[in-house]
Amino acid sequence: MERMAAQKPLELILARNLLTSISTPAFLVDQDAALVFYNEAAGALLGRSFEDVGRMSPEDWTSTYGPFKANGQPVELDELPTTRAVRDGRPAHAVFTIRSANGGKQEIESSAFPIVASEEGSSGAMIFFWPHDRSGRASP
């Protein structure tokens, strides 16, 4: 027998398995908006693998990676697409700047999708990232 943290709901387990299998950078947050996983592609973007950092509270991951507004100010937790997806159970999209582990900054677009499996509401969200396309075209 192994010690374990609280069992994750099945929908988060399946979401993590999906994110593990794709090359689009992506985060997975739980119902408290805590970062519970990000995939290898996100790790490459951020400069650190998830295995190196582990679970992070919303305050921890926003202070580590951002995001920041165009004027350089941190985006408030309440304004994050992640927060809106988890809180409101609605998808959200935003453009902002993130900071990688080596201090480099990158402008990205992010889309957050709530994960809803019961009437009790969202049990988390998946957040996908793309480099921001200034041409206005849809990013690949």
Place this chain on the structure above:
Amino acid sequence: MRLKVWGARGSVPAPGPEMNRYGGNTSCVEITLASGEHIILDAGTGIRTLGLDLTSSPHVNILLTHLHLDHIQGLMFFPPCFRADADITIWGPASPEASLEDRVARYISAPLSPVEVRELPCDVSFRDTPPSEWQLGSATIRCEAINHRGPTLGFRITDGDTTLCYIPDHEPALGTVLADNEPEWISGYDLARDADLLIHDCQYADDEYPLHVGWGHSGMTDSLTFASRVGAQRLLLFHHDPLHADGFLDDLHAAARRRWAELGGDSASVEMAREGAVLDVEPVAAPAGISGA
């Protein structure tokens, strides 16, 4: 607890002389609690013969893991359904789409059936499984959603100091590596942890599984790895593929025992579900299970 297997086959009934020893009926397991009450796990075609065995004025609880046909097909032929003195409670996964009764009635209704649920003479009720533990007789029941195609539950049944876990349709290795994954990220882990007996999906041999990834079932090594990770004391491999005749299942059983021993377990604690088999489930003193393999 005493367990009797009335159907161990998956997908579709597989009758025939080459299937005689393991049986051709689909999923159905009867649990007799220490208090003498009965719980029926799934209503595959095995439940028909189980029903012939029940005494007068039966009060039965049927726990459905999900509504795929191989888990409900026997309901319409369950003799107590046609007895006015029978009291039947059917528990199953909730759905926002329709009630459990309405979903089961898609099968027990025209044109698939000559009778409708409302015409059954028994007293039948349908209950969504609750999100928290509940009691049936002397047993505490808990269920959780597990990884299969469509909404599917596994059940954990604790009677006194004995715990049985029933996960007949399960693909915990889909999209992940079971041996390396953290426990909280393994489908069904918390449900099955430290069970005295785990009844688990083993539909495929290892060389068959790659052709069936995503079908919701497990290959043999994944079944054993899951059992090993959760620390199951004893493992009953279940939900045999309808193409697997007795000789094939004998070979699969031998391979499973060898693999279990390689994982550090007692090969005698891995069994193959066989129609008609009766098992007494008792608490097994630690550290009989494999820990952290």
